[in-house]
Amino acid sequence: MPRILEPMQSATAPLDEERHAAALSEHARAFVSAFGPGDPPRIFFAPGRVNLMGAHLDYNGGPVMPTAIDRGTFLAARLRTDRRVVFTSLREAGRQVFELDDLPRERTGSWADYPLGVLLSTLARGRARAAEPERGIEILFGGNLPVGAGLSSSASICVGTALALDALWNLRCAPLDRVASALEAERGFVGVQCGIMDPFAVGLARPGHLLWLDCKDESWEHLPIDFSKLALAVADTGVRRELATGAFNERVAECGRAFEALRQWSPAATCLRDVPLGVLEEHRSALPPAEARRAEHVLNEVQRTFAARDALLAGDPVTFGAAMSVAHLSLRDLFEVSCAELDRLVEDATRVPGVLGSRLTGAGFGGCTVILLERDAEADLRAKLAEGFQSAFGRTPELHFYHGDRGPREVLT
Ligand code: GLA
Secondary structure, eight states, X not given: OOEXXXXXXXXXXXXXXXXXXXXXXXXXXXXXXXXXXXXXXXXXEEEEEEEEEOTTOGGGTOEEEEEEEEEEEEEEEEEXXXXXXXXXXXXXXXXXXXXXXXXXXXXXXXXXXXXXHHHHHXXXXXXXXXXXXXXOEEEEEEESOOTTSSSOHHHHHHHHHHHHHHHXXXXXXXXXXXXXXXXXXXXXXXXXXXXXXXXXXXXXXXXXXXXXXXXXXXXXEEEEOOTTTEEXXXXXXXXXXXXXXXXXXXXXXXXXXXXXXXXXXXXXOSSGGGSOHHHHHHHGGGSOHHXXXXXXXXXXXXXXXXXXXXXXXXXXXXXXXXXXXXXXXXXXXXXXXXXXXXXXXXHHHHTSTTEEEEEEOTTOSSSXXXXXXXXXXXXXXXXXXXXXXXXXXXXXXXXXXXXXXXOSEEEEO
């Protein structure tokens, strides 16, 4: 069984580290096949995430409540004797080779832009501390997080890369430095218009807790959730939309335009989240109908997310779960980012006794739903989702149960 060497926070919840023992050992062997014998690689894990509340709020300055899941990115890494950086992946073709003294400043257009962006921002941070890496590095990427499923595989890769570089070069970065490097890589280098939620959710994960992140001022705290009684399930529609990035950017733009139109009646507002619901109600006709619907979702979701937080802190997961299910209806009808497969999974899940709430997670347009349930409802949920999805779409959805994750860490295989 892999032993944890460097948890970022102390473990307080039961975890399923052994679930990945064989896969992590296999990853270490794959590294030797890829890079040859020598010093054994060090192995790192960075989780994926699900977002329970605060859908599409991060780029509107609102609060979000994500948590990590114990599937993610595996990285096997070792120092080299030269000054090369070599990235290769079990999931992508091609070996990417860079010279530490002559790193590209522009993206290359390959999958390696994510770790390359992290490398550039990590080096900038390391240099600020006068730490200069003397040796190159080689990393094999892999893992068990589905790509493009709304579980934040890119933030997982970026935070994992930051952790591996930090550990091998002994840069002594804080968890927030890794989050910042991941964000700079995705937004500044790769050029994705993502919000800030994903790298925070991955990088600051703590077992037995949700992360509360206020995306307006980037303040955050951990809120306890009782995974001894509750579970999270993630059901995968298997739907991957090529157009999802374009549709996501369109939602970002629509929300931006709605804010620009509404701010004249709310002069103190610095983002859509600040606009009072009453202002939208009064001036709705000033907006195109689609933008009014987007704003309506955002402003109600802000209130729902605060209410869900109160419920969680009051030990009331039933009210929390109900807010998740209402959020899904709003994502379906007002934000219009759902699809038939997601709706079916949510509808079937919420009919199972012991299921407290369900909604799509991530950006939508396909990907996964997240389900909050009592642990003893797991078998009934599996049966119900398999039966309903099979009859509607002729296949069974992938379903996984999670009971928290320790966050990014080094593991010994
Ligand atoms: C995607 C983005 C996040 C967030 C969610 C929607 O996952 O990467 O930043 O906007 O969609 O909540």
